[in-house]
Amino acid sequence: MPVTKIFSGETYRIQVLDESGNADPQLEPRLSNELLERMYRTMSLCRVFDRKAIALQRQGRMYTYAPVEGQEAVQVPAAMAIGPADYSFPSYREAAFYIARGAPLNKLFEYFMGWEAGQEAPKESRDAGVSIPVGSQTAHAPGAAYAVKLRKGKELAITFFGDGASSQGDFHEALNFAAIYSLPAIFLCSNNQYAISTPRKIQTASASIAQKALAYGMDGIQVDGMDPLAVHLAVSEAAKKAREGKGPTLIEAICYRFGPHTTADDPNKYREPAEAQEWRKLDWPARFQKYLSAKGIWTPEYGQKISEDATKEIEAAVASAEQFRDDPLTMFDYVYNKPTGHTLEQRKELEDEIAKRKAAGLMR
């Protein structure tokens, strides 16, 4: 037969909580109350963090920030579906992931307040620092996954990126490498519909990002990214598969960026406010609260207490970050693992210059 079918594939979408917060009985992951509460508390904390960060920037107390409102239900459940020893390669819009991984809140604020020391994390952390070149971090995950596989470890590597990032060569090269060597890697795309002003339809003519996995010979799935249970389910299954040596997974989480691209952006230039109102109906708080209240966890008082605690925690972190000061000479400390003579010479040069400025009463 001269014409034969060589490939056919299908891509699925999963949603556990419907729009009113009722769980699908077949898919419901039956997580412990402790985990559900932790998830809700952390997601709530992230929303407070996010709104505070925007407010601080507007007041001139912080520099550029990339808001996560609308994407907490991707980042937090994903963080809770992997282990502390797993490697992660997040983008610049992953404050909620870092928070869920236990990053000190004051450090996050310091970073967005322009302090390099805000990039510090505990030595044992396996979370990469914020990666700003869009899509680049996706290609680091297969490398880490390969290293794990080589040493017969059980960890995995997860990377986060956006719909825009799926246009970068790095993303395609990363999927390809991970699939060829059946690596323990998870590619979690937060498809928030926009890359700054550019709508998703200018990133790909495909019906979904998830289906791209098929062409690379790996699994791909789409989830409702405003449904924390669906995200937790998808990432847990991908993690299990990875640890069993069954290869990588691409997960496309459908969500919406309610805020501006960054605090430097005005979304009204390129999208209608009505669009956000539609997405707001799918936002996780109401749906998750409904689910948790059916479980006997959430009550209005419980919700109130959680948001008050979150506000206190955030305020304390901001106060600490605003106290932070550092020495400009530290800019020479991390250029190389040991400073070169050349670096030290320039460090001395700046030190002398600062002294000279102080003496002239011109210290900036």
Place this chain on the structure above:
Amino acid sequence: MATLSMIQAINQAMLQEMERDPSVVLLGEDVGHEGGVFRATDGLQAKFGKERVIDTPLAEENIIATSVGMAAAGLRPIAEIQFSGFLHLAFDHLVNHAARMYWRTRGRWQMPIVVRTPAQGGIRALEHHSESMETFFTHTPGLKCVMPSNPYDAKGLLVASIRDGNPVIFLEPTRLYRSAKGEVPEGLYEVPLGVAKVVQEGRHATVISYGGPMKACIDASAKAREKGIECEVIDLRSLSPLDETNEVAKSVMKTGRLVVVHEAPRTLGIASEIMARVNEKAFTSLQAPMKRVTGFDVQFPLARFEDYFVPDSFRVLSAIEETAGY
């Protein structure tokens, strides 16, 4: 003549060249309806349509590779790279193709590509948004590289770059987009690539720079003048080709003293080349060791330490005083 900001001058140059020459097209991330994140392409898609002002998928390597193909087939693409640090993603196609296609085709295919990107610091941005990368490009035969310091030069250099026929990396100091204002002729004109400009005459020391730090040099020169040191200040404008009319050597022959200022890290920066040329062309005129004032050889700092990195008038004045007092 109207007073325009640098961003308006850049916008006007593109608009008028697109009106004049239908083969000029514009492509990049968010350049269409959004008008670019700095609004350099504001209104151009409304005027010239989506076919000539192209919103690309998010892929810098592809933006430049596509430009190479477009240029091969007779278009004159102006590619916008959203921030300097992301031009690195396109390095392969710039260096391996755009810079070599004319050579590889023995002159059959010119590469009339302009790659515009914001450059340098001063806006308290995140990582990768403040780099000064000119050395990568000036070190690559086949690429040209310019950096204006004022609206007049920005328009004239951009027009010349669009018409040049070689790939030109057009670096736009972000902090000058709105802060630099000046008179700009309504019509089209060219500022030729490769010609430095003496912006202030003086007899005691030559101060050379380009782009963002020009302001620090002019301020420092004014302060030096109060102290009796008259500086000749030169704006290189074009880094490759570099000072084809030997303004630097001519000036040093007059002053005998040289301070070169750039924001890029020191090692193998433009200052190294300027000093080497002065050594070759005006050594016997030198009355003091040549000095350079540059960014440090470190990762461009985050917001809080940015001011300790970027050369300012204090740092330039110190160098002028040292060389004058030698």
